[in-house]
Amino acid sequence: MAYGxxxxxxxxxxSQLYLGGISxxxxxxxxLSRSSGALVCTSAAGNCDxxxxxxxxxxxxxxxxxxxxxxxxxxxxxxxxxxxAERFAAIGQKGVTLWMTGLSGSGKSTIARALEEELVVxxxxxxxxxxxxxxxxxxxxxxxxxxxxxxxSVRRVGEIACLFNQAGVITLVTLVSPYRADRDAxxxxxxxxxxxxxxVYMNVNLDVxxxxxxxxxxxxxxxxxxxxxxxxDAPYEQPLQPDVDLPNxxxxxxxxxAMLMEVLYAEGVLRGN
Amino acid sequence: MAYGxxxxxxxxxxSQLYLGGISxxxxxxxxLSRSSGALVCTSAAGNCDxxxxxxxxxxxxxxxxxxxxxxxxxxxxxxxxxxxAERFAAIGQKGVTLWMTGLSGSGKSTIARALEEELVVxxxxxxxxxxxxxxxxxxxxxxxxxxxxxxxSVRRVGEIACLFNQAGVITLVTLVSPYRADRDAxxxxxxxxxxxxxxVYMNVNLDVxxxxxxxxxxxxxxxxxxxxxxxxDAPYEQPLQPDVDLPNxxxxxxxxxAMLMEVLYAEGVLRGN
Numbered sequence: 001m002a003y004g005x006x007x008x009x010x011x012x013x014x015s016q017l018y019l020g021g022i023s024x025x026x027x028x029x030x031x032l033s034r035s036s037g038a039l040v041c042t043s044a045a046g047n048c049d050x051x052x053x054x055x056x057x058x059x060x061x062x063x064x065x066x067x068x069x070x071x072x073x074x075x076x077x078x079x080x081x082x083x084x085a086e087r088f089a090a091i092g093q094k095g096v097t098l099w100m101t102g103l104s105g106s107g108k109s110t111i112a113r114a115l116e117e118e119l120v121v122x123x124x125x126x127x128x129x130x131x132x133x134x135x136x137x138x139x140x141x142x143x144x145x146x147x148x149x150x151x152x153s154v155r156r157v158g159e160i161a162c163l164f165n166q167a168g169v170i171t172l173v174t175l176v177s178p179y180r181a182d183r184d185a186x187x188x189x190x191x192x193x194x195x196x197x198x199x200v201y202m203n204v205n206l207d208v209x210x211x212x213x214x215x216x217x218x219x220x221x222x223x224x225x226x227x228x229x230x231x232x233d234a235p236y237e238q239p240l241q242p243d244v245d246l247p248n249x250x251x252x253x254x255x256x257x258a259m260l261m262e263v264l265y266a267e268g269v270l271r272g273n
Numbered sequence: 274m275a276y277g278x279x280x281x282x283x284x285x286x287x288s289q290l291y292l293g294g295i296s297x298x299x300x301x302x303x304x305l306s307r308s309s310g311a312l313v314c315t316s317a318a319g320n321c322d323x324x325x326x327x328x329x330x331x332x333x334x335x336x337x338x339x340x341x342x343x344x345x346x347x348x349x350x351x352x353x354x355x356x357x358a359e360r361f362a363a364i365g366q367k368g369v370t371l372w373m374t375g376l377s378g379s380g381k382s383t384i385a386r387a388l389e390e391e392l393v394v395x396x397x398x399x400x401x402x403x404x405x406x407x408x409x410x411x412x413x414x415x416x417x418x419x420x421x422x423x424x425x426s427v428r429r430v431g432e433i434a435c436l437f438n439q440a441g442v443i444t445l446v447t448l449v450s451p452y453r454a455d456r457d458a459x460x461x462x463x464x465x466x467x468x469x470x471x472x473v474y475m476n477v478n479l480d481v482x483x484x485x486x487x488x489x490x491x492x493x494x495x496x497x498x499x500x501x502x503x504x505x506d507a508p509y510e511q512p513l514q515p516d517v518d519l520p521n522x523x524x525x526x527x528x529x530x531a532m533l534m535e536v537l538y539a540e541g542v543l544r545g546n
Contacts, residue, residue, distance in 0.1 A: 054415050081386070081402065082393055090393050113354070120355055120363050126399045128440035129354065138462070139432035142327050142425075152415075159412035160433055167401035167442060189411070 054152055088168050088272040093125050095165035096269045097190060099173045101183060102202025103231045104217055105209035107248045108174040111256045118257055119170055128164050129172040130157050151182060158186030165195040170269060178230045180237040201242035204249045206231050327425055361441050361545040366398050368438035369542045370463060372446045375475025376504045377490055378482035380521045381447040384529045391530055392443055401437050402445040403430050424455060431459030438468040451503045453510040474515035477522045479504050
């Protein structure tokens, strides 16, 4: 279990201090430069609340910009792109997002890696796993571990998952993603585009992940070296109605993979039509 | 040709005023909150230069966070993920990024769409086209059309292209991307991860795209309704050594597609090994 992958846990790095002392300037004000329409991050105190800045920027954006010459206003982007049914039939697979959420140590990466290998090597399917490693080191290099930056990180991963899903890729997201609202927002973005989204809950409790402690992170928490750790002194909001409940403490990795393969078969993901 | 797709042209929207009047606060100062390690956007003037904030955030991020239990420091992410050679052999295709750059009206989207259809429908390959529609309406919803936001948009598309490329997807980027430095940065990010990147220059001059004017944008420029338009009153820096030079004014769409298919064959993209 990679700590860098965890949007809901604390990244331990010598160059990164802990979150405890962050003073967020809640009093920041945001004004629009009326002469240009540009958004400017402004505050009376001289500090900009980057989270509020982003929220404002997102709120200002029209939900759809459809620019294909052939598309009527509000029409689907399928007018510009190949229709999904034709695409999926041709490539022999359908897009889906498995959003795997759970505590650090709950098996997200382990099970996703094993599932990926099964899908790629045995079935020849195109798969991408979006985790802390490949997202934190690339797209999200500009984000830290403040609550605002974590929210933005989950939002971006949700958007990238939509893009993979559209292309017909089986998309495995492995982020702690501790907040229900963030996960629901990712689901909404998928559903508004008619993209299949399945929340997979790594249903193992704190005692289990403490006992596993594959990276020794819980030991560090107990030693006071880590603060704001998801499930200990920071919240983890478990899914209320996950699409897949995976109590993997009582299952082997291969049993967990088999269960997810069954779900993918049932969704028709492994065939394109 | 979609104006929303064009990171280097001006988006025309009733809700969006022109860029001419943007006053960028160059005097902004950025300080690190020493108590927390968090980056705070601060300026004496009370306005935050979001571009400089992002540059600072990017500069602070360690280039790699490798967290797989099995990975040595600095080791490839392949240790955590399936090796590329095995993946590509299994799925029967290799990842590549075709970065298509050129003026508005130069044929990027038209040729990319035709190429996508050829690859998907005739060859059963998994393809994603990253253009203004699917990126601007999703991942980049928080970004506007200021120079800083355009730079960030190109950076993010470059990072997403890397993710698709890693998964073995044939990735078609269709952005005006007028600045050489931005395109070179996308290339560098690919090459540092040993991901094939081919810059495709839609080599048609301003007279040609003015005559085509598929969206009537150049007419609007001439009427003074659009300002800072790439190639007219905003710069377009043409590739000095494009990997593929596509003077598509002298070619049909199908000839252009055939030329790109030849390139993909030569790169071994259409077979996995």
